[in-house]
Amino acid sequence: MTTRHHLDPALVAIVAVGGAVGSAVRYGVSHALPPQHGLPVGTLVENLLGAFLLGALLESLLRAGPEDDRRRKLRLGLGTGVLGGFTTYSALALEVQRLWAGGDVPLAVGYGLGTVVLGFVTATLGIVVGARLGARRERTDGGAE
Amino acid sequence: MILLLVSVLGGLGAATRFVVDGWIRGRTSGGLPVATMAINITGSLLIGFLAGALATGALEPNAYVVAATGFCGGYTTFSTASMETVRLAQEGAYRRALVAGLGTLVLTVLAAAAGVGLATALL
Numbered sequence: 001m002t003t004r005h006h007l008d009p010a011l012v013a014i015v016a017v018g019g020a021v022g023s024a025v026r027y028g029v030s031h032a033l034p035p036q037h038g039l040p041v042g043t044l045v046e047n048l049l050g051a052f053l054l055g056a057l058l059e060s061l062l063r064a065g066p067e068d069d070r071r072r073k074l075r076l077g078l079g080t081g082v083l084g085g086f087t088t089y090s091a092l093a094l095e096v097q098r099l100w101a102g103g104d105v106p107l108a109v110g111y112g113l114g115t116v117v118l119g120f121v122t123a124t125l126g127i128v129v130g131a132r133l134g135a136r137r138e139r140t141d142g143g144a145e
Numbered sequence: 146m147i148l149l150l151v152s153v154l155g156g157l158g159a160a161t162r163f164v165v166d167g168w169i170r171g172r173t174s175g176g177l178p179v180a181t182m183a184i185n186i187t188g189s190l191l192i193g194f195l196a197g198a199l200a201t202g203a204l205e206p207n208a209y210v211v212a213a214t215g216f217c218g219g220y221t222t223f224s225t226a227s228m229e230t231v232r233l234a235q236e237g238a239y240r241r242a243l244v245a246g247l248g249t250l251v252l253t254v255l256a257a258a259a260g261v262g263l264a265t266a267l268l
Contacts, residue, residue, distance in 0.1 A: 023155020
């Protein structure tokens with residue numbers, strides 16, 4: 001599927017605003033949750049929570065029906081923007097590299113692999129929750145029509 | 146002030162990701178989530194370079210936070226990477242899911258290390 005949404009200035013602006021909000025919240029969470037015994041708890045929480053929420057968002061939108069203008073703006077603003085900006089792969093990569101370079105190879109491997117595996121699990125859980133939300137909305141919409 | 150700049154740069158990073166993602170998707174087909182992988186790898190290379198620049202004293206701590214936490218954080222994404230891996234597994238493409246999931250982790254960590262090394266060598 002080839003789309004040209006990325007060339008639409010209004011949609012790019014929606015993603016930018018969402019990304020600004022998500023990044024600000026991430027900055028706050030990282031400050032509230034400093035590393036514990038070398039484990040970057042803040043980044044871990046942001047990434048796992050963000051993966052869960054994105055799974056729930058995308059699946060509920062998918063189940064709600066074909067993508068119209070409103071659903072596209074929700075997907076891009078909240079998903080690509082807020083949750084994309086809230087989660088981060090660069091911090092994860094740099095933290096793993098630092099732990100590794102600092103000689104704590106077990107924690108580096110455990111943190112890196114653990115984040116990826118748990119991110120898979122939380123995104124899957126989000127999809128399960130989103131499927132229920134989407135199915136409920138579908139029934140409500142259907143009843144109203 | 147730092148929070149505001151992190152937020153603005155984070156928004157710029159997210160917008161850049163959206164445009165780069167659409168651009169790469171228009172030039173690749175099927176298989177692996179190449180666009181997200183490329184975004185996360187290049188963002189990790191950049192954050193490594195910034196961390197190296199901070200270590201050599203070429204970059205101020207505040208400028209580092211704004212560029213790394215703001216731009217690199219907003220540009221790269223873990224949530225989309227996880228979702229794309231789950232979607233591949235749902236389709237039964239387990240090998241590609243493994244390559245996307247583990248491959249991204251390994252390549253981003255190597256990219257971050259390369260960035261640190263590059264900054265240390267150049268600055």
